[in-house]
Amino acid sequence: MTMLDAIATDLVLLAKPALFNIYFAIASIPVGFVFAIFMALGKGSSNPLISRLCRGYIYAFRGSPFFIQLFMFYSLALAFNLSVWKPLGIDWIVLNPLILGPAVLALNTTAYTANILHGALMTVPRGEVEAARAFGMSRAQQFRAVIWPNVIRIAWPAYTNEVVFMFHATALVYLTLPVINDQKDLMNKAGELFERDFNAFLHYPVAALYFLAISATIFFVFGRVYRHLMRHLPKPPAMRFSPRWMR
């Protein structure tokens, strides 16, 4: 039973650190989603300047590692601390990992989500948009009644993956930014526990268990939302459990 006890102890110890990962995800993903809608519309814009800028932003953030983006924004925050942030009196905002972390995460997820939404925007059936225009709908009405419902349904499965990846990316935040007092996340806490007794086979898998459980929850919730979005379509046949050990 000692092993089960050890796992249970670790599960309890890692519960609070898991909240920090969840906080990073919740603080960044909705903000990134809203920005991404504008970024996706910008990428599809007919104005070449706006389109180029959005394309460049998306390419730069998708083409480089999040780990280095974090490092760069943190060192930018540090380098301009004395000359800019301190005089403005906002250094406690800029240098706070609980604000800087989600901010960089949001910038990153904006790019990935915008790419997904833009891809969906390009596959909205042309006929539906033309029908909306024929009805005399304004641009805003077209977007709200025709384009957006299509976009969100097409993009949802890919966006689910992006949210899970974003949650995984929160593991990197505290490997870069300074940890204040006991505000450790899963990776920090697992590392700290490992340095205490060098038992890599216990602490890291338990941390992985948390990530797995939360990822599974995200998939479940987003799957439910997808079913709700697709409720107007005939239901796919229910899964049948019929194991065949040898095909």
Next chain:
Amino acid sequence: MVDLLPQWLQDFLGQDVLFWLGYFTNGKHLSWYASVQYTLAAGVLGAVVALALGTLAAAGRNSRFSPARLVGGIYTTVLPGIPDVLFFLFFPLAFEQGMEWLRAQAVCSPIELASGQWPPCTAANLLLGTSEYLILAGVSLGIVYGAFAGNVISGAMNAVPRGQLEAARAFGLSPWQVMTRIHIRQMWVYALPGLSNVWMLLFKSTSLLSLLQISDMVLWADRLGAPNFTRSAGLVHPDWRWGYYLVLLVFYILITFISEKVFAALTRWAGRGMATAGAV
């Protein structure tokens, strides 16, 4: 390095340019440029391992033997559910401890083994160097992204039209010939876009090497950019790290750009003679 330039070129460039040329080619900067090899090596090793494991996993998932299906299925569904950085830190540690445990069984006395200390005795300690860690890093990246590659490849194997395989069988090709000449030959067209994504993810993860104490580009950028203060010269330069990280960002974006071009060419090559929508 600057002294090697001919005199007329030195005169032409002027003192300022020469100073900066000298600064960016000093020993530390040269070590920084050289450390690109670790990143590239880990990326290439990771890609090879990922492709091999991905193929195995796809074969396992489509196998007729249920344990193989189970192992392939668990591998390709569980590993994408945990962050790459976690596995990247866990695997080298676990591997090292496993090897140390094996060594301890051989070299430590029974009393030391029973003491419950880790490591049981100092003789069992393994001291791994940069190259060993580099290999471990590459392999752990390969294991993580092999699961992604397995999903891509098994999807691509199922995407090959059944009629193609039936036609090949009707022509009297042996099962092996059907697999290599028709099935795998056509699979690439469907797999390459996904594999391209996996490669980009894998290469971006090579930025984590510094977490395993490998002095890669990221560690050097941190060292070179940190505010540099010497007693004789005073503050040589303030915090320049963001500039160095910006260079790293540009490096990764360039690699992404090149990879895109290479994969586009590969897709065109793999799809030659096939009647797909993307064919020219």
